[in-house]
Amino acid sequence: MKVFQFVKSSYSTLEKDCVEVARNVPGAVAVRDSKRAAGPVLVLTPTAWNAFRASLSRQP
Template sequence: MPAYEFVKSSYSGGNDGQECVEVARNVPGTVAVRDSKRAAGPVLVVKPTAWVAFRASLLLVR
């Protein structure tokens, strides 16, 4: 598995048990997403185009 460098989402709360998402974009052609509370848990890996489409769809939901 590549060495992903995860960064916590700016929308995530602090360390008070809130929902937290971390994203890694340091591997070319890949975006990795994980739950920060389960750092050793599963990692969702998608293409950058899929990540952009997903983020755009969230803006439509607001």
């Protein structure tokens, strides 16, 4: 069983929650809503995660 260790985004504050990311499981990057820790978790490959992050930096 995978046990993800989530870290809250640096964009999260006390007033504004954001996302949490876990990168401690080899071959997987897990993402969840920081307001819903018991909610659904999106699990991506590291390649997909890197592509997603790269696409964010290309936004106008």
